[in-house]
Amino acid sequence: MLKVEDMHVYYGAIHAIKGVSFEVGQGEIVALIGANGAGKSTILKTVSGLMHPRSGSISFCGENIAHMDAYKLLRHGLAHVPEGRRIFLQMTVQENLEMGAYINKEVSQKDLETVFNYFPRLKERRKQIAGTLSGGEQQMLAMSRALMSHPKLMMLDEPSMGLAPILVDQIFDIIKELHKSGTTILLVEQNARKALQIADRAYVLETGNITLSGTGAELASSDEVRKAYLGG
Amino acid sequence: MSFLQYLINGISIGAVYAIIALGYTMVYGIAKMLNFAHGDVIMVGAYVSYCVTSYLGMPAIVSILVAVVACTVLGIVIEGLAYKPLRGTPSLAVLITAIGVSYFLQNAAQLIFGSAPKNFKSIVTMQPLTLFGGGLTITGEVIITIAICVAIMVGLTLFTSKTRMGKAMRAVSEDRAAAQLMGINVNQTISLTFAIGSALAAVAGVLLCSTVPTLMPTTGAMPGIRAFTAAVFGGIGSIPGAMLGGILLGIIETFSKAYISTQFSDAIVFSVLIIILLVKPAGLLGKQIQEKV
Numbered sequence: 001m002l003k004v005e006d007m008h009v010y011y012g013a014i015h016a017i018k019g020v021s022f023e024v025g026q027g028e029i030v031a032l033i034g035a036n037g038a039g040k041s042t043i044l045k046t047v048s049g050l051m052h053p054r055s056g057s058i059s060f061c062g063e064n065i066a067h068m069d070a071y072k073l074l075r076h077g078l079a080h081v082p083e084g085r086r087i088f089l090q091m092t093v094q095e096n097l098e099m100g101a102y103i104n105k106e107v108s109q110k111d112l113e114t115v116f117n118y119f120p121r122l123k124e125r126r127k128q129i130a131g132t133l134s135g136g137e138q139q140m141l142a143m144s145r146a147l148m149s150h151p152k153l154m155m156l157d158e159p160s161m162g163l164a165p166i167l168v169d170q171i172f173d174i175i176k177e178l179h180k181s182g183t184t185i186l187l188v189e190q191n192a193r194k195a196l197q198i199a200d201r202a203y204v205l206e207t208g209n210i211t212l213s214g215t216g217a218e219l220a221s222s223d224e225v226r227k228a229y230l231g232g
Numbered sequence: 233m234s235f236l237q238y239l240i241n242g243i244s245i246g247a248v249y250a251i252i253a254l255g256y257t258m259v260y261g262i263a264k265m266l267n268f269a270h271g272d273v274i275m276v277g278a279y280v281s282y283c284v285t286s287y288l289g290m291p292a293i294v295s296i297l298v299a300v301v302a303c304t305v306l307g308i309v310i311e312g313l314a315y316k317p318l319r320g321t322p323s324l325a326v327l328i329t330a331i332g333v334s335y336f337l338q339n340a341a342q343l344i345f346g347s348a349p350k351n352f353k354s355i356v357t358m359q360p361l362t363l364f365g366g367g368l369t370i371t372g373e374v375i376i377t378i379a380i381c382v383a384i385m386v387g388l389t390l391f392t393s394k395t396r397m398g399k400a401m402r403a404v405s406e407d408r409a410a411a412q413l414m415g416i417n418v419n420q421t422i423s424l425t426f427a428i429g430s431a432l433a434a435v436a437g438v439l440l441c442s443t444v445p446t447l448m449p450t451t452g453a454m455p456g457i458r459a460f461t462a463a464v465f466g467g468i469g470s471i472p473g474a475m476l477g478g479i480l481l482g483i484i485e486t487f488s489k490a491y492i493s494t495q496f497s498d499a500i501v502f503s504v505l506i507i508i509l510l511v512k513p514a515g516l517l518g519k520q521i522q523e524k525v
Binding site: 049050069070071074075079080082087088089099100102103 | 396399400402403406407409410411412413414415416417418519
């Protein structure tokens with residue numbers, strides 16, 4: 001579904017991503033793990049068109065998207081829930097969801113019901129200004145907003161960041177549910193343990209290079225990964 | 233009774249500032265730039281209206297519509313030619329370009345129309361309203377200006393809170409990258425903002441020159457600066473803030489002219505601005521929202 005080949009990305013003169021290749025197949029959950037600053041978010045931003053690679057190719061459902069503008073990609077079925085949630089804090093919960101459905105022209109009541117099924121808390125708060133939500137609720141809103149456009153592939157950047165353990169479990173449960181209902185997931189996480197638990201396959205990223213790859217279980221039991229990312 | 237008279241006149245001139253300030257504040261909110269050429273778009277609007285009535289002999293309402301269309305196109309062209317290529321460059325580059333566009337428009341007007349003032353014929357034919365046995369006179373211009381200002385305020389509020397495009401504008405103004413991820417075309421949204429702001433500038437130009445009938449190439453410059461002040465005063469980026477700031481500025485200006493000194497009125501207006509900004513740096517209605525992590 002998504003295929004990235006030998007992608008190089010620069011921030012000005014800084015060579016942030018040094019020839020990364022990876023793939024996400026239809027129906028998979030693929031995790032990208034690595035330390036802070038390894039380039040995980042940069043990879044997602046480049047795939048979603050917020051940044052562009054200097055060289056290499058990115059194809060999505062057979063189409064080359066390496067130089068496509070971000071706003072066009074959602075129409076192809078690629079949604080990105082960015083790091084730090086980036087919900088519209090001054091708009092209401094309902095308006096945030098409407099923005100998620102922007103490309104559909106009209107907001108369908110059915111879609112709203114679907115996301116409220118996943119996140120009942122948001123239904124209670126639909127008239128509330130998003131900036132007043134708790135961190136966990138904001139993450140739920142960010143994911144719901146992305147769901148409104150029925151993406152084929154959902155890229156999640158650090159969905160567990162800053163959340164209490166119980167909320168982290170909840171968010172991961174929902175990721176699993178989304179996956180069951182047919183959404184392909186590309187997950188970027190610092191919480192490697194959690195990510196490897198649910199991932200079909202995973203890649204380990206170190207300072208702009210992919211150093212390891214394998215199934216979630218393989219990586220979780222590999223010595224290198226355990227030492228570096230799972231605390232021994 | 234003269235107090236009431238000054239107040240009403242102040243609200244009326246303030247309403248013009250408010251309409252101009254909306255252009256500044258919307259463009260700042262969406263495109264994050266100060267469009268210092270905005271004041272000169274007002275002047276262009278007034279000249280277009282003047283030409284349509286004086287040379288073509290068309291009725292006032294037609295002249296306003298032509299001015300609105302001309303300024304809308306002008307706004308989109310300015311944005312596309314002068315500002316769009318600079319997207320992503322330091323804001324200073326855009327600011328200097330805006331000042332350049334301002335001089336360009338003023339000089340182009342001088343080339344076409346000469347620097348001698350034209351006598352702008354008021355578009356308002358309504359009779360003045362005399363109250364309290366002649367103690368209070370409200371001119372037709374004042375009534376029309378305030379009515380149009382209220383209509384614009386209501387219209388814009390409905391547009392940004394109810395329509396899909398309006399909400400998309402708010403989304404872009406809050407977080408451009410996130411708005412792109414929603415599938416919103418940011419370039420198109422910025423063009424639309426310039427179009428709306430410039431259309432409002434045309435209306436403001438006609439209203440301004442109906443009240444103060446001297447039209448020359450620099451007509452837009454000073455009201456533009458005052459309206460910019462009003463936008464900052466109310467909280468730049470905020471639509472209700474621009475309205476409030478504009479009207480307060482008009483009232484302060486009229487009162488200081490009436491009760492203190494005509495020459496010092498600008499100094500007084502700007503002193504008030506400085507004091508307000510010292511106390512409330514984000515302006516009267518400017519938001520400083522806290523972000524949760």
